[in-house]
Amino acid sequence: MQYKSQAVATPYFIAAIGLFAGQILFGIVLGLQYVLGDFLFPAIPFNIARMVHTNLLIVWLLFGFMGAAYYMIPEESETELFSPKLAIALFWIFLVAGALTIVGYLAVPYATLAQLTGNDLLATMGREFLEQPLPTKLGIVVVALAFLFNITMTVLKGRKTSISIVMLLGLWGLAVFFLFSFYNPANIVLDKFFWWWVVHLWVEGVWELILGAMLSFVLIKVTGVDREVIEKWLYVIVTMTLISGIIGTGHHFYWIGAPEYWQWWGSIFSALEPIPFFALTVFAFNMVNRRRREHPNKAAVLWALGTGVMSFLGAGVWGFLHTLAPVNYYTHGTQITAAHGHMAFYGAYVMVVLTMISYAMPILRGRAANSNKAQVLEMWSFWLMTVAMVFITLFLTAAGILQVWLQRVSESPLPFMVAQDQISLFYWLREGSGVVFLIGLLCYIASFFVRGEEKTA
Amino acid sequence: MSTASPASPASGPVNAPQPAFPTEDSGASRRRLPGDLAVWFFILAELLAFAVFFLSYAFARARDVALFNASQLTLDLNAGAINTLLLVTSSWFVVRAIQAVKRDDKAGGVRWLAAAMLGGFGFLVVKVFEYAAKFDAGITLSTNTFYMFYISLTFFHFMHVILGLVILGVLLANTWRGAYGRDAYHVLESGGAYWHMVDLLWIILFPLVYVMR
Amino acid sequence: MSGAFSKSMARNIFFGGTAFFFFLFLALTFDTIQQYPKRDMRQNITPQVAAGKHIWETRNCVGCHTLMGEGAYFAPELANVVARLGSKEAVKAFIQSRPVEGIPGRRSMPQFNLTEEELDAIAAFLEHVNTINDANWPPNVQG
Amino acid sequence: MSYYTAANRAWILLLLATGLTWWLGESGMAESASVPAAFLMLGLALVKGVLVIYDFMELRHAPRMWKLLIVGWLAFVLSMIALAYWTGLR
Structure with a gap:
């Protein structure tokens, strides 16, 4: 660790992994509810568990992004963090606010929570992924602004690299587009249109800048390839991302009341969206092949390569699978979407955060890399989680294809619930894969506690 | 006959600020990609986006030829043709500007670039009149599939012309400042390549949307 | 190929391209909002x-x-x-x-x-x- | 021919080809002789495109990969348009 203040990243990474574990536990509950409908009912109905599952995902990824920024930015800027104290204070504020929100979801009925937290003053709750109570949303804005202030000041007083610029742009974009979560008109068509300005422009826009910057940072460190080369690639990839992804938002506007031309604009530009992900894969492998050093942290290299491949498969291939309007007409809102969502989030964002943690945590703990034993266990966790996710995706895709067939294409379409009963076998298989994923995650956590001969920094 | 002689003043590799992009067939360093490699990647991306757009139009037309032919008749063929002439000529002006700068003829570079921008502005003016007539007639993106494509394609291209003009403006200012010359025309070539791409796209767009039936 | 690909050019294209496509997105959004009264049964x-x-x-x-x-x-x-x-x-x-x-x-x-x-x-x-x-x-x- | 004159020649040819395309549309040829006229126009677009690529973009002496990519793009797009036109005839 080159700069003392990078140490503030440690609690962020630990919190991220803790919340990740929570997310997966609730994922297992959800998967079980798909096949045993009354599991935990009425104590934790499906919608509550799902809210916890998705909100925890968002929150822990944000913890990961912030931790990554606190780790990367001082090193990139070649200066100490503007205010480490602020970073620590924000950590506790964000963690407590996040925990209270989850407790709120689980402890009181959602309608009561809405009433208690001032949803009648400004109704923002109850929309997918934006279920957080008003104080939490405001808290996110405050924490994000203070965090951005801290990071931006650090960059301004130090060296300004392309990686910092792309990272900052991504983080600022994240904060700015979140503001659309406060816009909730009574007109559902308008509501849905601008809801995507948060959700799509996050995950298929500015988050990809953060992803690119994080991956580039780790690749520079573990391969020793010239910064110039990596930063050029970074620019090419993020350019491709945004020129396809911004208009690509249109693939969400097909069936929610927007004009029909979005079916063309959305299809054409989202057909190009796999290209940047493909470039990312080529980039990761190319850099690792051209490496000028053998970094002792093999696990981090594996995660970096995994990010390239899995984000291309999950976001690129599985996204393209159902993005063209004529296909999407039949697959919209089915398990196909769920399949894509799972692999895309895992392949792109979960894996890049784990890449960063894998690279940075040993250094934060005072060594260049973990012991061989610990790394072997971590690689096991990589394969367990990744293979499990591939199977989750395949089973959900199979379930989705069957669902589309039975419920939408067939001559005598079956009602939703009848079709669901027909495909429960795939839900069982998915649940099994989910358990394997959980085992992989437990291995991952265990790898932090494995001792053995350590490689000195 | 059409190979540039190494002795010709500007086209030889001697003056190129950047070494050639090496390929197996590069036969010494004769073969050279003008401009910055980054710009060529961008051009490829743009060409790809337009290709998907053009083909979407072509195959959508094949499914409803009567509608497309009927709607196409309402377009202003003359405006389209004039715009082709303007863009082609403007592109040629840019070539002349680069040739001038390669001779260290700064004033010539400025003049030709200004003329090229004038051509681009002319294109925009013609197009604005054309749009005004269409919008007055109550035509929007949602009128029918043909007009959806007509407005989408031409407007997408229209914005590229605007971007190209911004780029030409920057190049003009830099040429004026004397930033380019015999040994530094790399950026100028990059911007020029982009402007030629805008031209190339219109060369396909014009017959496709305005004339072919 | 070193040098033929300059980082500053790549950066300019990134900023220019992003601004370009964002403006295009805004223009399409504007048209969409104009069309909404005919579709959303407000x-x-x-x-x-x-x-x-x-x-x-x-x-x-x-x-x-x-x-x-x-x-x-x-x-x-x-x-x-x-x-x-x-x-x-x-x-x-x-x-x-x-x-x-x-x-x-x-x-x-x-x-x-x-x-x-x-x-x-x-x-x-x-x-x-x-x-x-x-x-x-x-x-x-x-x- | 040096590339100074190559560009000038390209410009003249481009003007002529544009005029021809315009005449095909304006004279009603595109209407009456639609199939030959359409393919003639696509051919003209190919010629014009190659002129722009070779003499304006200066790819005539560029590395083969790049020349092939851009000309290949043009040929691909035009032939797919021709294919689409042909499927629309029935």
């Missing part, structure tokens, strides 16, 4: 429909159902539920009749204990959604 958004949307949100219905295909995939699509069940009354009756303890072994909808007024509102909201021009989606009445 003339039918009564205070009751607005109240219904509020019920929809505060009961987190989207956590199980989809609405125009967006939401969770655990329970049926609701944009066309009025058409599927036949009437607003049927929708109200369905919501009202959910057993508190659920149905053993089956996916169950919670009993929300809505008042008559709230039931009317949510039904009015769902009826409104049913009339929105969403390009003929879903493909059939089953959603």
